[in-house]
Amino acid sequence: YTSAHFEPSPPPFLLTPGSISTEISWEELMEFDPQMVVYNICGQGLRFDPRELYSVEGWDRTEAARARRVFSVDDDLFNRPGLGLLEGARLLQDLLVESFSGGARVESPALRRLSD
Numbered sequence: 001y002t003s004a005h006f007e008p009s010p011p012p013f014l015l016t017p018g019s020i021s022t023e024i025s026w027e028e029l030m031e032f033d034p035q036m037v038v039y040n041i042c043g044q045g046l047r048f049d050p051r052e053l054y055s056v057e058g059w060d061r062t063e064a065a066r067a068r069r070v071f072s073v074d075d076d077l078f079n080r081p082g083l084g085l086l087e088g089a090r091l092l093q094d095l096l097v098e099s100f101s102g103g104a105r106v107e108s109p110a111l112r113r114l115s116d
Helices: 026-032 050-055 083-101
Strands: 037-039 070-073 111-113
Touching (some): 050 070
Antiparallel strands (some): 070 111
């Protein structure tokens, strides 16, 4: 009996897990073709309107845009230490369940969605 050595493919990440934030181009993002996009722009709160993405040529061809799984979340949930981080984690969990498991529509004052 000879066992084969199995090397799984690396996960399809745009960034290396554990690395610091890195700017990526719109072309890189669209080539990645995300299934879901959650924007958390430091200092913007909920001022970013997810519909602004449609001004980027080709954005409407991404799976996230076609499925309307594009969200903007209040940066206070992620950029400050404290209980807000737990709220932010729960919001992300709820969005994932809604988007991929047929969960209830998430309603939160800390959320804007493409369809709003």
